[in-house]
Amino acid sequence: xxxxxxxxxxxxxxxxxxxxxxxxxxxxxxxxxxxxxxxxxxxxxxxxxxxxxxxxxxxxxxxxxxxxxxxxxxxxxxxxxxxxxxxxxxxxxxxxxxxxxxxxxxxxxxxxxxxxxxxxxxxxxxxxxxxxxxxxxxxxxxxxxxxxxxxxxxxxxxxxxxxxxxxxxxxxxxxxxxxxxxxxxxxxxxxxxxxxxxxxxxxxxxxxxxxxxxxxxxxxxxxxxxxxxxxxxxxxxxxxxxxxxxxxxxxxxxxxxxxxxxxxxxxxxxxxxxxxxxxxxxxxxxxxxxxxxxxxxxxxxxxxxxxxxxxxxxxxxxxxxxxxxxxxxxxxxxxxxxxxxxxxxxxxxxxxxxxxxxxxxxxxxxxxxxxxxxxxxxxxxxxxxxxxxxxxxxxxxxxxxxxxxxxxxxxxxxxxxxxxxxxxxxxxxxxxxxxxxxxxxxxxxxxxxxxxxxxxxxxxxxxxxxxxx
Amino acid sequence: xxxxxxxxxxxxxxxxxxxxxxxxxxxxxxxxxxxxxxxxxxxxxxxxxxxxxxxxxxxxxxxxxxxxxxxxxxxxxxxxxxxxxxxxxxxxxxxxxxxxxxxxxxxxxxxxxxxxxxxxxxxxxxxxxxxxxxxxxxxxxxxxxxxxxxxxxxxxxxxxxxxxxxxxxxxxxxxxxxxxxxxxxxxxxxxxxxxxxxxxxxxxxxxxxxxxxxxxxxxxxxxxxxxxxxxxxxxxxxxxxxxxxxxxxxxxxxxxxxxxxxxxxxxxxxxxxxxxxxxxxxxxxxxxxxxxxxxxxxxxxxxxxxxxxxxxxxxxxxxxxxxxxxxxxxxxxxxxxxxxxxxxxxxxxxxxxxxxxxxxxxxxxxxxxxxxxxxxxxxxxxxxxxxxxxxxxxxxxxxxxxxxxxxxxxxxxxxxxxxxxxxxxxxxxxxxxxxxxxxxxxxxxxxxxxxxxxxxxxxxxxxxxx
Numbered sequence: 055x056x057x058x059x060x061x062x063x064x065x066x067x068x069x070x071x072x073x074x075x076x077x078x079x080x081x082x083x084x085x086x087x088x089x090x091x092x093x094x095x096x097x098x099x100x101x102x103x104x105x106x107x108x109x110x111x112x113x114x115x116x117x118x119x120x121x122x123x124x125x126x127x128x129x130x131x132x133x134x135x136x137x138x139x140x141x142x143x144x145x146x147x148x149x150x151x152x153x154x155x156x157x158x159x160x161x162x163x164x165x166x167x168x169x170x171x172x173x174x175x176x177x178x179x180x181x182x183x184x185x186x187x188x189x190x191x192x193x194x195x196x197x198x199x200x201x202x203x204x205x206x207x208x209x210x211x212x213x214x215x216x217x218x219x220x221x222x223x224x225x226x227x228x229x230x231x232x233x234x235x236x237x238x239x240x241x242x243x244x245x246x247x248x249x250x251x252x253x254x255x256x257x258x259x260x261x262x263x264x265x266x267x268x269x270x271x272x273x274x275x276x277x278x279x280x281x282x283x284x285x286x287x288x289x290x291x292x293x294x295x296x297x298x299x300x301x302x303x304x305x306x307x308x309x310x311x312x313x314x315x316x317x318x319x320x321x322x323x324x325x326x327x328x329x330x331x332x333x334x335x336x337x338x339x340x341x342x343x344x345x346x347x348x349x350x351x352x353x354x355x356x357x358x359x360x361x362x363x364x365x366x367x368x369x370x371x372x373x374x375x376x377x378x379x380x381x382x383x384x385x386x387x388x389x390x391x392x393x394x395x396x397x398x399x400x401x402x403x404x405x406x407x408x409x410x411x412x413x414x415x416x417x418x419x420x421x422x423x424x425x426x427x428x429x430x431x432x433x434x435x436x437x438x439x440x441x442x443x444x445x446x447x448x449x450x451x452x453x454x455x456x457x458x459x460x461x462x463x464x465x466x467x468x469x470x471x472x473x474x475x476x477x478x479x480x481x482x483x484x485x486x487x488x489x490x491x492x493x494x495x496x497x498x499x500x501x502x503x504x505x506x507x508x509x510x511x512x513x514x515x516x517x518x519x520x521x522x523x
Numbered sequence: 524x525x526x527x528x529x530x531x532x533x534x535x536x537x538x539x540x541x542x543x544x545x546x547x548x549x550x551x552x553x554x555x556x557x558x559x560x561x562x563x564x565x566x567x568x569x570x571x572x573x574x575x576x577x578x579x580x581x582x583x584x585x586x587x588x589x590x591x592x593x594x595x596x597x598x599x600x601x602x603x604x605x606x607x608x609x610x611x612x613x614x615x616x617x618x619x620x621x622x623x624x625x626x627x628x629x630x631x632x633x634x635x636x637x638x639x640x641x642x643x644x645x646x647x648x649x650x651x652x653x654x655x656x657x658x659x660x661x662x663x664x665x666x667x668x669x670x671x672x673x674x675x676x677x678x679x680x681x682x683x684x685x686x687x688x689x690x691x692x693x694x695x696x697x698x699x700x701x702x703x704x705x706x707x708x709x710x711x712x713x714x715x716x717x718x719x720x721x722x723x724x725x726x727x728x729x730x731x732x733x734x735x736x737x738x739x740x741x742x743x744x745x746x747x748x749x750x751x752x753x754x755x756x757x758x759x760x761x762x763x764x765x766x767x768x769x770x771x772x773x774x775x776x777x778x779x780x781x782x783x784x785x786x787x788x789x790x791x792x793x794x795x796x797x798x799x800x801x802x803x804x805x806x807x808x809x810x811x812x813x814x815x816x817x818x819x820x821x822x823x824x825x826x827x828x829x830x831x832x833x834x835x836x837x838x839x840x841x842x843x844x845x846x847x848x849x850x851x852x853x854x855x856x857x858x859x860x861x862x863x864x865x866x867x868x869x870x871x872x873x874x875x876x877x878x879x880x881x882x883x884x885x886x887x888x889x890x891x892x893x894x895x896x897x898x899x900x901x902x903x904x905x906x907x908x909x910x911x912x913x914x915x916x917x918x919x920x921x922x923x924x925x926x927x928x929x930x931x932x933x934x935x936x937x938x939x940x941x942x943x944x945x946x947x948x949x950x951x952x953x954x955x956x957x958x959x960x961x962x963x964x965x966x967x968x969x970x971x972x973x974x975x976x977x978x979x980x981x982x983x984x985x986x987x988x989x
Contacts, residue, residue: 069644072644089643089644092644129640129641129643130640130641130643131638131639131640131641131650132638132639132640132641132642133562133565133641134558134638134639134681135538135541135558135561135562136583136681137582137583139582141619141640151579152587154579155579155580155581155587156589161590163590168619170619172643172645184618184619184620192881194881196881196882197881197882197883200860200864200879200881200882200883201881203864204881207868207871211871322864325861325864325865325868326864326868327868327872384579386579420613421608421611421612421613422608422611423611435709439709439712443716446609446610446716446720449609450609451608451609451610451611452609452610452611453610453611454709456701456703456705456706456709456710456713457705457706457709458706458709472611
């Protein structure tokens with residue numbers, strides 16, 4: 055007993071040690087070593103059915119941490135002697151695999167499904183280990199920027215329809231960034247890390263970002279200053295035109311390609327009527343791993359959070375870009391299929407919408423029931439069962455209480471709680487008269503309806519077409 | 524190099540040995556021993572990036588859903604969800620994995636079919652095996668006394684897949700359950716009513732729902748003299764009566780009564796498309812105070828239904844649309860991309876489902892062909908002369924007739940009033956597409972079994988057979 059307790063204590067301490075090391079971002083080898091020790095201890099503990107405390111809990115870690123894209127965040131399945139499997143990390147890689155496997159040259163598809171990341175969850179900010187992704191992608195060789203423009207149009211349509219407030223879509227291009235860094239003198243080896251610093255401009259001041267680049271990442275100060283001249287700029291198509299005239303930038307082949315494509319994009323966006331929602335922002339440098347061309351991110355324009363209040367997310371609710379090289383990585387012959395797409399951050403949107411409903415004190419119905427079939431006196435269960443069955447067969451959404459002799463008051467209360475608008479009351483006298491009392495739950499108005507007319511009357515009141523839906 | 528090749532060969536042979544043992548249903552210890560050897564060999568092999576051949580396939584027992592299969596799936600789910608909603612059900616969702624301890628001890632022999640996640644230093648997790656245990660966990664965790672809910676989601680079983688028979692390792696379950704203390708048999712009857720409504724609406728042929736009760740079965744076995752220890756296996760034999768003759772079942776039972784039970788018998792409900800029953804003891808297994816919440820529910824075998832519906836569509840040679848696009852915006856000559864982009868944007872803003880080809884100067888013939896392949900009913904053609912005249916040509920793709928030359932009011936902002944009511948009317952009149960449908964036909968039974976967790980103490984049990 056005591057041995058076991060001691061062992062359990064050791065396991066607990068070792069577990070904390072491992073967690074601590076991960077938080078401090080200790081070296082991978084050290085972490086692996088300690089995890090191995092933990093697993094050994096656990097193995098010694100072994101299975102012990104009799105003493106297994108059954109714990110019901112929701113995971114509620116609220117550790118802060120960065121949402122990185124490391125492969126160590128992938129959930130692996132245990133090797134049980136068959137294929138080695140992992141849970142999907144996003145929907146884009148499965149999409150590329152699907153295209154390559156089916157040798158598809160073009161497709162316009164959406165995919166809404168859950169993905170899995172062994173992250174440090176921050177659930178108050180809508181960050182989970184299992185969460186929905188909502189992707190839309192256009193794959194295929196097409197004339198430039200038309201599908202790209204449609205992706206942005208779709209993003210704007212969705213964010214407008216959701217009515218979660220004003221938003222702005224920032225647009226940039228991987229080639230412009232690469233070109234800009236090149237002419238500013240950023241060494242190739244520092245591209246990625248400088249990118250991630252630049253990306254923080256939406257959260258930090260330029261001074262802070264510059265300090266990070268020079269102080270932490272060893273960039274020469276002059277280079278940082280040159281970068282600063284560019285990345286603090288944002289605007290519409292006029293900024294694109296201005297940069298096309300920039301003596302240094304226009305000499306860089308990559309940047310020129312990117313700028314020309316953006317100019318074309320803005321023309322199309324104007325035709326789509328959304329150019330006022332788009333901002334060309336040179337500091338947009340997010341997630342550049344597989345993007346090859348235009349990149350975009352939509353942010354909500356919310357008032358700053360109150361002091362002491364947890365900010366809701368970092369404002370980004372959708373993002374995407376062009377990625378022409380991904381399918382080629384899967385295809386056995388390296389055959390390329392250009393792709394452009396977007397992903398809606400639905401978990402954040404769920405939080406926002408839920409918050410709004412709370413603030414507006416709007417009642418959300420969890421069922422769509424239109425009428426409750428009730429009885430006014432005892433011994434009328436048979437009648438209720440017959441009537442509710444008639445209503446179901448006519449396609450009406452109806453319920454009844456699972457009680458032989460429910461009190462009328464309880465049945466009416468059930469309607470109020472569930473938001474059911476109508477109640478069809480069966481009563482002894484009404485049965486003799488061949489009618490049903492149809493009552494509006496909110497207004498309490500009642501009317502006697504002939505049994506044969508009830509279905510039609512209910513459909514009329516609930517705005518349903520008379521055919522079965 | 525040679526060493527590696529030899530090692531790879533050993534791994535392959537050992538893998539085959541393990542598979543062979545599993546097929547022969549060798550003892551659990553022997554299998555474990557050989558799996559351990561396999562893992563050791565694999566560990567020696569280690570990672571070797573340079574030699575890693577990329578294999579392009581979905582994992583064994585799983586599949587992608589193509590757009591066509593998704594169209595079938597969406598229609599089937601639509602019928603099912605409508606029915607659940609008609610009966611006032613709420614919907615919930617739970618995570619794809621549960622704590623391993625939540626699933627332990629709930630599935631009896633089938634526990635070895637559970638997918639475990641690797642121990643990566645955190646909680647021990649397993650992929651859910653069904654939707655009922657998560658439901659019971661949800662009820663206990665939230666201390667709910669009653670709920671009427673449906674849940675449609677994928678579940679995971681490390682089974683021997685037989686995918687031609689619709690048996691996968693990842694597959695959809697479609698559950699409806701009523702939890703709570705109610706007057707007897709009313710919710711039970713509603714479950715059966717729902718099952719019948721769904722199977723009728725799906726139009727997959729005539730069906731029959733068989734009903735029985737565990738208490739009757741137990742009582743019957745008792746009075747016939749079956750030893751307690753053999754109850755479960757005898758049950759499983761009796762259940763085969765719909766596939767085999769009584770003589771064969773009797774022989775099997777005789778064998779079973781004499782020899783120890785075999786592992787891995789066919790699960791209950793072979794050939795069924797839906798099943799369910801009452802299970803009053805499950806929530807109590809989760810509740811810290813053992814508080815019981817009686818439950819009755821049903822599960823629709825949608826994978827099987829997908830296969831049936833897909834087969835029918837093939838036989839009927841019915842075309843299934845994979846999009847809902849109503850109109851293609853096309854151009855008759857070159858240099859009309861701008862006009863196309865403006866018009867398609869106006870249609871989208873008006874809520875019309877529209878597309879355009881992603882080409883600056885597409886040929887009209889290609890645009891019409893695209894419509895025919897995708898089943899798009901209408902095409903709105905922009906032409907140079909028509910632009911001057913202020914009209915758009917609206918054409919039915921199937922009949923090839925022009926429906927109308929709608930006048931445009933060209934005001935300051937070039938308002939194309941093409942969607943001004945007429946458009947929708949004409950679409951409905953001229954669309955010419957057959958709505959998605961499947962007619963009842965004589966069934967050719969291709970019957971993969973409907974999975975049913977065997978250890979839950981079903982009392983009332985029912986299953987529907989086509």
